[in-house]
Amino acid sequence: MTGTEELSASLSGEVLAQPGFQPFNPAFPVRPAALVAPTDIHDVVTAVSWAAKNGMPVQVMATGHGLNGPVDGGVLITTEQLGGVTVDPDRRTATFGAGVRWGQVIEAAAPHGLAPVNGSSSGVGAVGYTLGGGTGPLSRAYGFSADHVVRARLVDGNGAVHEVDDGGDRELFWALRGGKGNFGVVTELEIELMPVATLYGGAVYFPGAAAHDVLHAFAAWSAALPEEVSTTSVALLRLPPLPELPEPLRGQFVVALRFAYLGGADAGAELLAPMRSVATPLIDAVQEIPYAAVDSIHQDPTDPIPFWDNGTGLRDLPATAVDALLEVAGPGHDIPVPMVEVRLLGGAMARPATIPNAVSGRDTAYALTTVGILAPDTAEVVPGLVDGIVAAAAPWRSRFDLFNLIGRATPERVAGLWDEQDRARLLAVKRRLDPAGLFGGGHAIT
Ligand SMILES: Cc1cc2nc3c(=O)[nH]c(=O)nc-3n(C[C@H](O)[C@H](O)[C@H](O)COP(=O)(O)OP(=O)(O)OC[C@H]3O[C@@H](n4cnc5c(N)ncnc54)[C@H](O)[C@@H]3O)c2cc1C
Structure with missing residues (x-):
């Protein structure tokens, strides 16, 4: 078996020739060595472990709204099949998979008179947006989208699964909310909803x-x-x-x-x-x-x-x-x-x-x-x-x-997003969760 055949045989999901959707920004070539569409967290673990074993970087794509450079080689995980939104109106939270767009969360929350702190376009991916901070139509009243994360499920660069919240790995919970996809693949997010009808x-x-x-x-x-x-x-x-x-x-x-x-x-x-x-x-x-x-x-x-x-x-x-x-x-x-x-x-x-x-x-x-x-x-x-x-x-x-x-991310622009102290904190979490530096693509913190 070739490398990708071996990977394919270990997945419930698929190794695809191309994503099932056109990336929102089709300006840049997407030519990964393997394009994986996981259907569950075990597939994500398999894909990350395979990439680590083969010394390949891992990029994640939900919608391609944030694609601002070519993807050449490595493993590209498309989260399109990690769907599902549930709303808990009593706790005023929504839980959703990594492939979900804001529109789906808005639709699920609306019957309860609730709304997420989403961005200007409901076509943007809810996870990628939130991990980068997120300033949208409710933000002057309610803050950044990342301020309302309750819990995340993440597969790190060692293939380990983390439930990340305020009661566990606090440094990771701090870093993940704002540090974008630098620490692993988020497969599920739980966020607070706002009482806005x-x-x-x-x-x-x-x-x-x-x-x-x-x-x-x-x-x-x-x-x-x-x-x-x-x-x-x-x-x-x-x-x-x-x-x-x-x-x-x-x-x-x-x-x-x-x-x-x-x-x-x-x-x-x-x-x-x-x-x-x-x-x-x-x-x-x-x-x-x-x-x-x-x-x-x-x-x-x-x-x-x-x-x-x-x-x-x-x-x-x-x-x-x-x-x-x-x-x-x-x-x-x-x-x-x-x-x-x-x-x-x-x-x-x-x-x-x-x-x-x-x-x-x-x-x-x-x-x-x-x-x-x-x-x-x-x-x-x-x-x-x-x-x-x-x-x-x-x-x-x-x-x-x-x-x-920031648009086209360069290492200098990403490094300049924080002061020295916060950048050192982020790098310490990254080294622990992603020791081989698999994650982040153009958004990698260095
Ligand atoms: C039309 C448009 C409107 C926008 N409006 C706003 C706005 O109002 N406010 C605002 O703050 N931003 C806005 N943005 C920017 C947008 O938030 C970012 O481009 C965001 O990264 C898009 O996320 P995505 O998952 O849809 O995109 P993708 O291109 O699929 O992913 C972008 C990056 O997010 C990370 N990522 C995505 N999913 C995961 C995951 N499951 N695990 C780990 N990392 C992941 C990866 O680093 C990936 O490279 C807008 C962009 C566009 C094109």
Whole structure:
């Protein structure tokens, strides 16, 4: 038997030629030596042990939203068959497998008037997102997604299974919540749910010509908002001419003001009023919505799209920072960069989690995220454009970035997410759980 035949014979799941889904970011080649689709934790142990025996790195993919470089060689574990969500309404928790996307958790929690602290897009994988911290539509009110992890089940680099919670290996529980996939494969996660059934939220779209006024008004207005504004951001959008987009947005350069408020429609409308009057909106779609419609705030793309992203934390958003962004990405720039977003953070995210964790960028006031499309005719220029927009904000960079939002991870950027003390703590856990350095791929802490 060849190596992979031997592996295949030991699994309940399969060794696949390709994942059963297209990775959300298909820009990069995925050519592992073995692509394993486990159906249970024993398969994960088998795959990790086989990789360790053959001296191969292990990468994990749930959806490919975080794929930002090629996968060449090694073992790629796709968690697509590790599904299942259960909600315990009395304890207000959800337990789910590694292949579950946020949409499935939202759907399971909604009938109980509960919601997870998910991200802007319900298509993102709930485990990968949470391990990287996770800042989403509820986060200013409730903190990072990782702050709400109750328990994780993990297979480490020695093939050992850990139940990780506050009562056991506390260093691992600290590191896992924020240190991403550096310590092993998480097969199951239990998280707290929030008592949120509805919110006042959505987006107001302004013409691109109003970008200067909207961004400057946002910078002044957002600095003084209460935490019940659980998210707000402003995004410069260069939208494609797709028939499914409403006519005023189709193929246009527009500015989207995203907003979510947990204190009811009347108070929410009062808070939003100063922004609504900055310019005449093309579309105003902020309204009372069931939590299950939370994707309508950001309206992120749902189909796979080849992209290059980059992002950074900002410690402040003065008028000079707004001008610097408009200078490189505002009206008059015909660039293949469909999104430049500045999201307000702070609120509950700025406070330590009840049980401290390794989430990076807690002191960040705003997150800047930039996404460019790697089409055949733009691929050469897009990385430079996207990285250039982030570089324009360098004078206002916060001390630490958010792990989930750095885009293309390099060893230097990952190492710079924490101070020396926290990085040393993370490395100590990594050396213990992953002595051969199998895990992390481009996100490896070094
Ligand atoms: C459209 C879009 C919207 C987004 N919105 C937000 C947002 O609002 N807030 C935010 O914080 N981030 C956001 N992100 C970033 C996103 O959180 C990260 O890309 C995240 O890593 C995606 O996780 P995934 O599992 O879906 O992706 P994948 O590419 O499948 O996995 C990414 C990485 O997560 C780790 N991982 C995944 N599953 C496991 C596992 N079972 N065990 C161990 N490690 C694992 C691995 O390191 C893997 O390389 C967004 C990204 C996109 C493309």
